[in-house]
Amino acid sequence: MSKRESVWLAGIDTPVRQSLDGDYRTDVVVIGGGVAGMTTALLLQQDGLDVVLLESERIGHGSTGKSTGKVSSLHGLLYQKLIERHGRERAFGYGEANQQAIDVVESMVEKMTQDCNFARVPAYVYTRDVDMVDDLRAEHEAAVTLSLPAHLTTDTDLPFDVELALRFDNQARIDVGPYMMGLAELFEAAGGTIFENSRAVDLDESLAGVTVTTEAGSVSADSAVVATLIPVFDRGGYFARMKPSRAYGVAARLASGGLEAVHINAGSPTRSTRPWEGSQGTGIVIVGEGHPTGDGTASPGRWAELERWGREHFDVASFEYRWSAQDYTSVDELPYIGRSPLSNRVYVATGFRKWGLSNGTVAGQILSDLLVGRDNPWHDTFDATRLGDLESIKPMAEITVSVGKHFIGDRLARLTSPSVEKLECGDGMIVRSDGDAIAAYRDSEGTIHGVSATCTHLGCTVQWNGAEKSWDCPCHGSRFGIDGCVLAGPATDPLGVVEVQD
Ligand SMILES: Cc1cc2nc3c(=O)[nH]c(=O)nc-3n(C[C@H](O)[C@H](O)[C@H](O)COP(=O)(O)OP(=O)(O)OC[C@H]3O[C@@H](n4cnc5c(N)ncnc54)[C@H](O)[C@@H]3O)c2cc1C
Ligand code: FES
Incomplete structure (x- = not known):
């Protein structure tokens, strides 16, 4: 029986950090130690601000540590939709921001002592359904007009034939557990403070600043960043503009064969795959079986289905880990990153549509620029105060x-x-x-x-x-x-x- 934990968090042995006890004063308080909060905190601290990060559990143990670990600007079939809905300029901004986020993650990894197994690899979205071939061609055309590194091919490293695949070159995969530990260590080395097991239960904003309260203390600051997957202190009504959905992951050790690149199919059910370099040899990770949160269909059968698919296509020796997680999709498909509506001091990052490793890194860049008063080229693309287009009404x-x-x-x-x-x-x-x-x-x-x-x-x-x-x-x-x-x-x-x- 496989272990019930994320393959990326298994065996990670970092000392539990202190929890908040007492009252603190700082420049910026960041709530949430996932990729969005941790990247924002690190960049702000490197900019010379004093930052306190509050995490309700452990750093990286939210959706980030349970993701597939793909760092890519290839987000399924998206760009054609974005161009049609938001125009070429905004779609370009989304693609450019996520593409450069890969370089940002790589540059972070170079400074870390943690071994994150960062590797530059191609990313594929593929179909085995002849009826979806035109969709892939259209997505390719859209991606090329946005200057993304897109190519059509039928040649992949998957162990089965595909009708067509769209390949983005020079994308990346990473072991997210060590990556999050590495970000936390860089943050602390720059002078930042982390409190784990410290759940924020209230956020009070006044003309003088913000105060975030936990059960055992408080942090007062000039500004707060709420990076809790969905904002727990929601001044923008984001909860009414996003849909939560869960997905499941399994990690298998292979008897033979393996993968090099990262892949996702177009259509459903989703099967997202990537290699996993386990301690006992080559392996793969399979993620999929997504469904709306709380719809009553969450069951161990979801993992069984992923395992059945894995055995059908790969020479599986054993399944070692199984886990699940969730993420939110906004009604207009773009994340909300920036200052929260009706607030001068509260900032948010949310709605990453299961592509938050790159989008969360972008969030760190946008929010740190905003908070130190620098221009950011992608601020308008992700503007958190937008109400949405007409299509969002439905x-x-x-x-x-x-x-x-x-x-x-x-x-x-x-x-x-x-x-x-x-x-x-x-x-x-x-x-x-x-x-x-x-x-x-x-x-x-x-x-x-x-x-x-x-x-x-x-x-x-x-x-x-x-x-x-x-x-x-x-x-x-x-x-x-x-x-x-x-x-x-x-x-x-x-x-x-x-x-x-x-
Ligand atoms: C199965 C699955 C696979 C995925 N694979 C990929 C992938 O390969 N590539 C990719 O780019 N994206 C992927 N994603 C999406 C990605 O994981 C998320 O978009 C991203 O991790 C979100 O980061 P975050 O920092 O916003 O949230 P989280 O990582 O969830 O971090 C939020 C943190 O806030 C903390 N928190 C919550 N409430 C409070 C509170 N009141 N006080 C203090 N702390 C609090 C939580 O404990 C948590 O640690 C995947 C998602 C899923 C579900
Ligand atoms: S009523 Fe909003 S999460 Fe339950």
């Missing part, structure tokens, strides 16, 4: 309708929830207890762990995630542990613990 309305459906429909469903006797060991479900609906999990010893089924963000009903054994909110993606603790925002408050009579 997906925004869809999100609102879906949230409304969950808010009302799931509440009605609570009335007919089964009673707790139906709950089997190792399973979780919304049950009726004393006339109320409770999110209940029965552990392997039969003990029931009950928490409120009402999400503390805006009141939707949480759903069971059978893969991660968590309670996930279908409305905006908050996630909670079986004891009710917050695993991921936008919620900041835990679900209340409830006694359940068996």
